[in-house]
Amino acid sequence: MVIYGVALLAGCMLAGLIIGDVLGQLLGIDANLGGVGIAMLLLIFLTGYLKDRGKLPEATESGINFWNAMYIPIVVAMAASQNVAAAFSGGLVAILAGTLAVVLGLALVPVLTGKKVDDAAPLDARPPSHPPTGR
């Protein structure tokens, strides 16, 4: 049933957020430390486990895939509800500080990625035996 997939997704999210919350409390910070990332790992492990045992029927999968496919529309809605006006009203200090952080961050991506090796090959350039993770 489709709801099994949605419930699996929701369960992973709640478990990940709880773990992230506990991690934050252990470190004494008022924030969730990586809850979403932990939830992602849980989902990868659990669906991999279920799939290997043939316990992930198509209907269950579609419950996860629906939210996967809703990602971009949700991000567009997020963009439309950002406080863009406040970003521009912050003045030059805010604009320069934010811009410099982005420019330096982007510029350092290729430095850290290093040379193009096999595992850093573009998703499109993969041989058919390794199909791109897909949508």
Add this chain to the structure above:
Amino acid sequence: MNDSIVSLVDKYHLIAAFAVIGLAMYVAYWMSRNLTGGRLHGSAIAIIIGLALAYVGGITTGGSHGLADVTLFSGLALMGGGMLRDLAIIATAYGVRLQEVKKAGLRGVVALFLGVLVSFVAGAVVAVGFGYTDPVDITTIAAGAVTYIVGPVTGATLGASSEVIALSIAAGLVKSILTMIATPLTAKWIGLDNPRSAMIFGGMIGTTSGVAAGLAATDARLVPYGAMTATFYTGLGILLAPTLLFLGVRAIF
């Protein structure tokens, strides 16, 4: 008649948001195909349209949720809010191959620490350049350049003034919004086309909404990799900014 339609749309706000976003996506993909010849992703155009509408909404209502502060579009706040956004981000992990994550794991962690540090230093340099000399002010503005959540949390911890905290939020918002726009435009130059560089990108930039939208506008298949590292960024920033990084700033000024 008009009033009853408005109140109906307001009552079913999430449904209205689905319809509005669907329409915006259709327009954006149409523009991508017919005006840019597919060179600029439809999702990138949709995000830019969203940001432009958010600006108009913010200016006309004076609220802090962009277009979602306009009664007719209030559902956007729920649809694009943290809860559904995180659910959808987690769903993108379905189908991710764990080897990719493992292979880039260490570099991702390095990128996280470097990303927080670089953004913080960038913010601190700008703050000092504009004549701020109080370590608390400098740290708060610098923390804002990390993310718009790290800024106010750090400011509150250190007891910064509300103007400086507002400034740090604005710096974080600029970073997030600029990331949404600049990522698809610079992706080719920085080699953002594989899981490894996406994980590093997520760690270097870190602001969740910026990374989420920037990767969506570049190549949606990269989203889970970037989101995976970015999700640790704000927590790490909150951990480091008011403590180690503040001590560093105080040692210099």
